[in-house]
Amino acid sequence: MILAVDVGNTRIKAAVFEGNILVENFVFVKNELQKNIQNILKNFQKVTDLVVSSVGDVEKQSFLEFENDLKVHFISHEDPFPFINYYATPKTLGIDRMVLAAGATLQFPNQNRLVIDAGTCVTFDFIDENNNYLGGAITPGLRLRYESLHNYTAKLPLLTLENPKDLIGKSTSESIHSGVVNGLVYEIDGFIDEYSARYSNFIIILTGGDTDFLAKRLKNTIFANSNFLLESLSQTFQYKIKND
Ligand SMILES: Nc1ncnc2c1ncn2[C@@H]1O[C@H](COP(=O)(O)OP(=O)(O)O)[C@@H](O)[C@H]1O
Numbered sequence: 001m002i003l004a005v006d007v008g009n010t011r012i013k014a015a016v017f018e019g020n021i022l023v024e025n026f027v028f029v030k031n032e033l034q035k036n037i038q039n040i041l042k043n044f045q046k047v048t049d050l051v052v053s054s055v056g057d058v059e060k061q062s063f064l065e066f067e068n069d070l071k072v073h074f075i076s077h078e079d080p081f082p083f084i085n086y087y088a089t090p091k092t093l094g095i096d097r098m099v100l101a102a103g104a105t106l107q108f109p110n111q112n113r114l115v116i117d118a119g120t121c122v123t124f125d126f127i128d129e130n131n132n133y134l135g136g137a138i139t140p141g142l143r144l145r146y147e148s149l150h151n152y153t154a155k156l157p158l159l160t161l162e163n164p165k166d167l168i169g170k171s172t173s174e175s176i177h178s179g180v181v182n183g184l185v186y187e188i189d190g191f192i193d194e195y196s197a198r199y200s201n202f203i204i205i206l207t208g209g210d211t212d213f214l215a216k217r218l219k220n221t222i223f224a225n226s227n228f229l230l231e232s233l234s235q236t237f238q239y240k241i242k243n244d
């Protein structure tokens with residue numbers, strides 16, 4: 001069994017895998033990392049490997065503490081990946097985006113793939129049918145949009161995610177909800193439309209903390225799976241073992 005851990009900029013997501021099957025998953029905050037991992041390992045004593053992908057600021061040492069009990073692996077740019085990386089700055093490409101691209105390449109062979117990860121940031125990653133990773137886009141995520149409106153103005157309140165009543169906001173809060181939610185939805189649909197103009201056929205995978213909220217609001221058909229990064233992490237690790 002492996003324990004896959006994805007450290008994002010907002011939260012830590014983890015899942016126990018038996019082969020390719022996700023047995024159980026967990027979400028927690030950074031300062032509860034060790035306690036949560038300890039608990040998971042107590043409940044799943046057959047875990048032999050801890051596989052970490054991190055873009056957040058968690059110390060490696062927090063994971064290395066578990067080295068006496070199991071093998072600890074940090075997925076890095078030096079690992080083998082199942083695509084050719086055409087990013088101009090491959091060393092600065094987020095390891096989460098590389099893992100997502102690996103998962104998309106392995107799970108959906110021989111087709112163009114667009115992965116959208118709606119987390120702290122919303123990232124777009126495109127891998128063509130010949131397994132060329134071409135790049136994508138980075139834009140603020142839903143919560144970040146609400147927070148930036150509040151943090152960088154004098155008058156705007158900090159609101160939490162809510163379904164906009166209408167396109168036309170009739171108050172400050174309705175305007176913010178319409179701007180943030182409708183804005184991101186139109187943005188994602190707009191990106192998908194532009195990709196469609198360039199590529200006739202591609203699968204779209206939506207993942208991240210805002211998957212469920214966004215999935216039902218997009219006009220385009222997407223494959224929504226909030227565990228896609230963790231599943232991809234487990235597959236990236238298996239690919240690494242086979243190809244290292
Ligand atoms: N309990 C929660 N705490 C924080 N964000 C949440 C929570 N539930 C849903 N979200 C949404 O998840 C998004 C962050 O997604 P997540 O996948 O956790 O990010 P990251 O991978 O960057 O850590 C936020 O935009 C927020 O709207």
Ligand SMILES: CC(C)(COP(=O)(O)O)[C@@H](O)C(=O)NCCC(=O)O
Pocket residue numbers: 008009010055092093094095096097117119120121122123138
């Ligand atoms: C863009 C990101 C901040 C997204 O992080 P997340 O929203 O998943 O927490 C992360 O992938 C990252 O730090 N990327 C480095 C820059 C790049 O990918 O080019």
Ligand SMILES: [K+]
Pocket residue numbers: 117118119120121122123208
């Ligand atoms: K993201």
